Amino acid sequence: MKPYQVILTPEAQADLRGITSAARTRLLDKLEWMGENAELIQHQALQGDEWKGCFKYRVGDYRIIYRMEHPTTKLFVLKVGHRREVYQ
Numbered sequence: 001m002k003p004y005q006v007i008l009t010p011e012a013q014a015d016l017r018g019i020t021s022a023a024r025t026r027l028l029d030k031l032e033w034m035g036e037n038a039e040l041i042q043h044q045a046l047q048g049d050e051w052k053g054c055f056k057y058r059v060g061d062y063r064i065i066y067r068m069e070h071p072t073t074k075l076f077v078l079k080v081g082h083r084r085e086v087y088q
Contacts, residue, residue, distance in 0.1 A: 002066070004038040004075040005029050012077040019080070023062060027080055030059045032069065038068065038075055051087075062086075 008016070008031075016024055034041065034057065045054040046065070057064040063086045065079040079086050 002073050004035045004073045004074050006035040006077060008072075008077045009079075012080050013034065015080040015086075019062070026028075027059055027062060030057070031064065031077060034064070034066075035075055043068070046079055058083075 014061055016027065019027065041057070044057070046052075046054045046056055051065070054067050056065065061083055062081065062085050063079075064077060065086060067076045067078060068074070069076070
């Protein structure tokens, strides 16, 4: 089982900078874990045309919105944020 390379988009990087230090650390740890265990995760697909092909992962009150490329084993993090704001 080859680990996935986690790639943060510029928007996701900006989102993480706006999150408190403790929550940011928790999210970054979870992103690292997701890269190592991507094949074991039960991915929850998002609905709607805007989110077609994207998945969400819950970390407390925060959500990680991501897309996966299987042959290249890359996990692109599109957005990170509080559940009230991340889908807007």
